């Protein structure tokens with residue numbers, strides 16, 4: 696059976712970081728989705744019909760109540776979707792299929808939730824913010840690590856910092872691999888998320904770890920966590936692989 700296709704209208708396009716676009720679409724007859732899922736965007740580039748996957752960066756409530764859906768696109772040189780959406784004008788229409796994916800929060804959580812992202816991999820965690828806020832109020836420990844090259848590459852960080860302010864057990868930290876840091880700011884680390892994860896002393900049976908974004912980062916962390924004794928159910932991942 697053919698997948699349902701939904702019509703989208705671009706209503707906002709903003710540069711949210713050095714090479715990242717924040718797009719907001721109005722969706723007609725919006726489907727339900729769970730925070731953490733992704734969509735497939737259909738578009739035409741140089742006469743070719745193409746599709747690319749993007750994590751939904753806004754909450755299910757925003758789509759249900761306002762018909763609006765956010766995504767964050769990290770622009771890559773000569774990328775088809777990158778060029779198409781960088782040049783797209785407000786009012787242009789596209790199509791999508793989905794939602795897809797299982798990077799969603801379970802009903803029962805262990806002691807600590809560790810959410811790790813590189814770049815736009817932070818988008819599904821932004822979609823989870825209403826759920827994370829509710830978990831923070833219940834006293835759950837949540838640790839969010841966002842990896843980027845430099846401060847200029849960060850986005851959505853204010854929203855995660857606000858979440859962290861609601862509870863002493865919620866932390867948002869950034870790991871910057873190429874920032875020349877004379878004076879790290881609060882919650883900032885020099886280096887990769889892998890290094891910071893090890894410092895958090897991840898423990899099988901106590902932690903549930905989410906990994907989203909760069910495939911190399913995910914492979915490194917899965918290898919490390921597996922060596923520590925984490926099983927497949929204690930690690931959830933979404934790799935942002937390129938289309939062939």
Ligand SMILES: Cc1cc2nc3c(=O)[nH]c(=O)nc-3n(C[C@H](O)[C@H](O)[C@H](O)COP(=O)(O)OP(=O)(O)OC[C@H]3O[C@@H](n4cnc5c(N)ncnc54)[C@H](O)[C@@H]3O)c2cc1C
Pocket residue numbers: 733747748749750751766767768769770771772773774775776777778815816818933934935936937938
């Ligand atoms: C499940 C899933 C969810 C995803 N969610 C997101 C998301 O929320 N935000 C997002 O920005 N992307 C996301 N991606 C990646 C996205 O689907 C595209 O691959 C990406 O936007 C590049 O598409 P493009 O058409 O611009 O480049 P393409 O035309 O596919 O590639 C052009 C060239 O750029 C290289 N390239 C492609 N991507 C990268 C990259 N990231 N870094 C360096 N070089 C690259 C390719 O090797 C190729 O040489 C996701 C992928 C998957 C599988």
